[in-house]
Amino acid sequence: MPSSPVPSRTQVAIIGAGPAGLLLGQLLHCAGIETLIVERQSAGHVAARIRAGVIEQTTAEALDRAGVGERMHREGLPHDGVELCIDGHRHRxxxxxxxxxxxxxxxxxxxxxxxxxxxxxxxxxxxVYEAQEVSVHGFDGARPFVRFRSEGQVHDVACDYIAGCDGFHGVCRPSIPPSAVRTFERVYPFGWLGLLVDAPPVADELIYVRSPRGFALCSMRSRTRSRYYLQCPLDHKVEQWSDEAFWNELRKRIDPQAAANLVTGPSIEKSIAPLRSFVSEPMRFGRLFLAGDAAHIVPPTGAKGLNLAAADVLLLADAFIEHYHEQSDAGIDHYSLHALARVWKAERFSWWLTSLMHKFPENAGFGERMQEAELAYLMNSRAAQQVLAENYVGLPMELH
Structure with missing residues (x-):
């Protein structure tokens, strides 16, 4: 339901009320720029979605700038390190x-x-939540508008610009003529089986696990809620995995100390997510701008998805602020170029860490030895560890 009457016109229409769309709306509101957010799901569905939980410093700064970082700083868990568990041995x-x-x-x-x-x-x-039949129009000209149905009434909302923050399966990217889009994709031959549990984490920091049985991740959402993942075949179904089977398999992949510290319990949520790398270029089409998952997907290894979306939003917010406050379109004109430069660096890091830590069916023999050599170098080279650390905490916004 709309939180207030639907306007007939706004400056920036934002499609999608996930973190990217909401953060963009908040940053623009702080700058005195009008926005309307249109979301096809209910507010309850949006609020309950289980997603990532590692916030880069740049993302934290963006939330502070938007005036919504206070609870994050009060309740969030600062991490100064991360652990890699290689065949039963941990390295910080x-x-x-x-x-x-x-x-x-x-x-x-x-x-x-x-x-x-x-x-x-x-x-x-x-x-507007639970919007139906959402569509975007006129973005290749001077009079874009957004059309949707809400509570039985069709609305046409005129705007200056449209921000497509509606995810991989949203309406914005498919609305662009196919001839104007170039896409790049890699689908990985496995998925992540994730389990959420009300139990303390096994360690103070995240543990990324490479084992002969496949990848695992020991993560957390708070000091009393943990999130665990297991690499699994793409054809597996959640129903195949009882809680007991999950815990038994996790114990076999993690190191003895983590296994001893593991506190199990009934799952709150359990799901399987496929892994893919995906980029759509460019990220601007006339007065339509793509941000976050609408333009790119990274595998969750390395926790770049949410942070990359926040980086897009920062660039886009600054571009709109520059347009309205300084009457300059430099930021708008360079948005796609600057955003994609950062996107591809995050894609590279996520692909590299995924390739390093997972068991690939086609990698038997030579591929496995290459993984082992890369890991041995990483564990014994400060320079290599610094590259990992710089990417993990987030590259500076000015580094295009």
Whole structure:
């Protein structure tokens, strides 16, 4: 339902009320720019989606700038390092030492989304949930508009610009003529089986696990809620995995100390996510701009998805602010170029870490030895660890 009457016109129409769309709306609101957010799902569905929980420093700064970072700093878990478990032996990567004090914050995307939704509602900014038949029009000319049905009524909302923050399966990217788009994709031959549990984590920091049985990740959302993942074949179904089977397999992949510390319990949520790398170029088409998953997908290894979306939004917000406050279109004109430069660096890091830590069916023999050689070099080279750390905490926004 709309939080306030649907306007007939706005400056920036934002499609999608996930973290990217909500953060863009909040940043523009702070700059005095009008927005309307249109979302096809219900507010409850958006708020309950289980997603990533590692916040880069740049993303944290963006949330502070948007005025929604207070709870993150109060309840989030700052991490100065991350651990790699290689065939039963753990190695700590000291992020702070390797990056002049930078760190990440573990704070669930569910909580971040809630903070952004509450801020938007408190400011009485118009948001339409459960919108039907959403479509975007006129973005190749001077008079774009968004059309949707809400509570039985069709609305045409005129705007200056449209921001497509509606994810991989949204309407914005498919609305662009196919001849104007170039896509790049790699689909990985496995998925991640994820389990959420109300139990303390096995360690103070995330543990990325490479084992002969496949990849695993020991993560957390808080000091009392943990998130675990297992690499599994793409054809597996959640129903095949009882909680007991999940815990038994996890114990076989992690190191003895982590296995001894593991506190199990009934799953709150359990799902299987396929892994893919995907980029659509360019990210601007006339007055339509793509941001976040609408333009690119990274495998979750390395926790870049949410942070990359936030980086897009920062660039886009600054471009719109420059347009409205300084009457300059330099940021708008360079948005796609600058965003994609950062996107491809994050794609590279996510692909590299995925390739390094997972068991690939086609990699028997030579491929496995290459993984082992790469890991041996990483564990014994400060320079190699610094590259990992710099990418993990997030590259600077100015580094295009």
């Amino acid at each position: 990567i000291d992020l702070a030492d390797l990056t002049d004090g930078k760190r990440v914050i573990v704070y669930g995307q569910t909580e971040l989304t809630r903070d952004l939704m509450q801020a938007r509602a408190s400011a009485d900014m118009p948001t």
